[in-house]
């Protein structure tokens with residue numbers, strides 16, 4: 053069984069859900085407490101043992117690459133000013149992991165974005181992490197999936213149960229429970245089903261562990277939901293050929309690409325922040341008291 057060493061993070065999306073904030077900056081650079089959302093995603097991958105990140109980018113996304121790069125000028129200024137801790141923190145970011153970028157030249161869909169990474173991924177299983185989905189958990193979500201892969205040896209999609217009236221916002225999986233905890237064998241999968249057209253509320257969230265054969269299926273996938281090349285359609289084909297598991301991960305997922313989801317993430321990540329957690333909690337309690345009095 054081949055080890056999981058690489059992770060693809062598609063960051064080519066326009067971020068229209070977050071305009072006007074994302075007019076001039078990539079949505080992945082929006083800050084949650086003290087770092088951009090993309091850094092949480094990269095840190096999750098690193099904490100799960102990933103050795104190489106492949107970013108699928110588009111025009112206007114260079115701030116993401118710069119964020120993980122070494123900035124000689126800034127480093128020199130911090131050194132001259134004796135800002136030791138800040139210097140160390142910034143250098144830790146640029147030393148986190150090897151990052152390779154490939155370009156998605158046209159916005160043809162998530163499936164197409166992943167397909168752009170095929171030559172860099174090569175013939176080995178890999179992770180996909182979507183930048184909008186932040187997961188707070190004891191064991192990183194990506195690591196939980198790698199641990200399951202070590203038992204089942206097949207592709208895995210992370211899922212969570214959502215209210216039935218929200219199923220049209222997600223890729224939805226139908227499947228039967230297996231002998232592995234919180235794990236289902238995928239039967240059927242459909243991208244953003246119209247309300248009332250599916251019986252399952254198991255929604256795919258943005259973490260996938262995929263066999264390299266996915267690229268063969270992506271190559272053949274024709275535009276699906278919304279006229280885009282959907283990863284979910286290629287996943288179903290891969291699942292029909294060699295089987296696939298859906299895993300209800302342990303943890304809490306935030307849709308950081310949505311304004312309310314982003315606010316919830318800020319509150320929870322601030323509450324669990326080492327230095328800010330305690331004073332922020334006190335502030336939040338005072339806000340709650342004021343609201344209760346109104």
Ligand code: G1P
Pocket residue numbers: 162182184185221222223224243244255256257258283284
């Ligand atoms: C993508 C996937 C969808 C998945 C979702 C999770 O959709 O296509 O299957 O459920 O991410 O966030 P998007 O939200 O990019 O439209």
